Amino acid sequence: MASPPILSLALPSNTGRVLSIQSHTVQGYVGYPTFKGQVLNGQQLLDLVEGLEANNLLYYTHLLTVCDPVMGDEGKLYVPEDLVSVYREKVVPVASMLTPNQFEAELLTKLRIGSETDGRKACNILHAAGPSKVVITSINIDGNLLLIGSHQKDKEQAPEQFKIVIPRIPAYFTGTGDLMTALLLGWSNKYPDNLDKAAELAVSSLQALLQRTLNDYTSAGFDSKSSSLEIRLIQSQDDIRQPKLTFKAHKYT
Numbered sequence: 001m002a003s004p005p006i007l008s009l010a011l012p013s014n015t016g017r018v019l020s021i022q023s024h025t026v027q028g029y030v031g032y033p034t035f036k037g038q039v040l041n042g043q044q045l046l047d048l049v050e051g052l053e054a055n056n057l058l059y060y061t062h063l064l065t066v067c068d069p070v071m072g073d074e075g076k077l078y079v080p081e082d083l084v085s086v087y088r089e090k091v092v093p094v095a096s097m098l099t100p101n102q103f104e105a106e107l108l109t110k111l112r113i114g115s116e117t118d119g120r121k122a123c124n125i126l127h128a129a130g131p132s133k134v135v136i137t138s139i140n141i142d143g144n145l146l147l148i149g150s151h152q153k154d155k156e157q158a159p160e161q162f163k164i165v166i167p168r169i170p171a172y173f174t175g176t177g178d179l180m181t182a183l184l185l186g187w188s189n190k191y192p193d194n195l196d197k198a199a200e201l202a203v204s205s206l207q208a209l210l211q212r213t214l215n216d217y218t219s220a221g222f223d224s225k226s227s228s229l230e231i232r233l234i235q236s237q238d239d240i241r242q243p244k245l246t247f248k249a250h251k252y253t
Contacts, residue, residue, distance in 0.1 A: 014063035016039035016189050021045075022178065037192070060249035062185060084108075088129075097133035098126055099181045099187065105136045108141040113139060116148065120161050120252065127159055133188065133195055137180050140165070147203060149249070151195040162196045162249040164203050171214050171224040175231050180206055205243040209236040 040048075052058040076107040084107050092098065092108060102113055111118060111187035113136075123134045126151065135149045145166040183205050187198035213232045215225050233240075 002090075017059065018062045018064055019060040020182075020187065022065065026104070035043055046069045051188065062189065064181065064185060066091060066097075078115075084234035087114060091183055093127065093130035095131045097135070098131045098136055101137050101177065102176045107242070113141075115141060116146065116163065119146070119148040120150065123148065123159065123161060125252070127152045137177065137184075147199060147200045149195050150212050153193070160195070161252040162199070163252070164199060164247050164249050166203060166247070167207070169207075169210050169214055170212075171217075173210055173213060173229045173231050174208065174228045176210070179209070179231065179233075200245055200249050201243055202248055203247045205236075205240050206245060207247065208239040212236050 012097040012195060044234070049058065060177055084113045089110050100107075100108060102119075105111075105119075105122045105126070108115055109122045110127075111122050111125065113119050113122055116139075118134055119139050119141075122136065125247060126134045132152050135147065137147055139148055147166060148161065149163070150161045151157045180202060182234055183202035184198060187201045191198045209231060213229050214224055216235070217229055
């Protein structure tokens with residue numbers, strides 16, 4: 001790990017600092033059929049942490065990997081099956097917020113989610129394991145796409161739960177899960193006691209970005225259904241920083 005060429009101490013931030021531990025792509029975008037590279041073992045990961053510490057960089061307010069399980073999607077695991085129990089028994093209990101998709105939530109809770117009631121029940125199971133905030137980012141119920149969020153502000157009280165209905169866009173995009181998690185992290189940091197507002201802003205940002213991506217590809221004559229689309233992050237900076245609130249949360253009673 002190379003040390004910074006000039007600064008040896010990172011400047012503090014009033015808005016928090018995020019340590020994001022993810023797989024990385026050295027060229028291009030995720031979503032391609034093959035990949036190359038090595039898997040870090042535990043010692044190699046510790047070496048990176050020691051490098052951060054040696055450069056006075058090891059102070060963070062948020063750890064992004066804990067927020068996003070990154071286990072799989074659409075019935076397919078991205079990680080070895082034996083790691084599921086590690087997530088369930090080791091990672092979930094120390095997390096403050098989880099943002100699984102439907103497949104990941106089913107794996108973590110051992111509950112099949114076939115209805116909104118199931119989705120809310122899955123949130124309750126995850127609350128009992130540790131996290132006070134849970135957002136199941138996409139649930140497919142009878143052809144409808146939903147986000148279900150749940151915030152348990154006090155362990156002695158029932159959580160506040162809500163849903164956001166999400167329109168289907170006729171295309172496949174890569175990187176939406178990571179982006180949604182990052183948006184939820186940013187907005188929930190700004191509104192720590194208002195998870196439904198954070199989710200509204202995150203969904204509004206993401207949907208505007210996806211629509212811009214689809215429009216760009218369509219205007220270029222590209223068949224949006226033929227392969228995955230690279231999301232237009234740079235072109236959508238305003239939608240990320242100051243999204244127009246176009247999606248509202250509906251609270252469960």
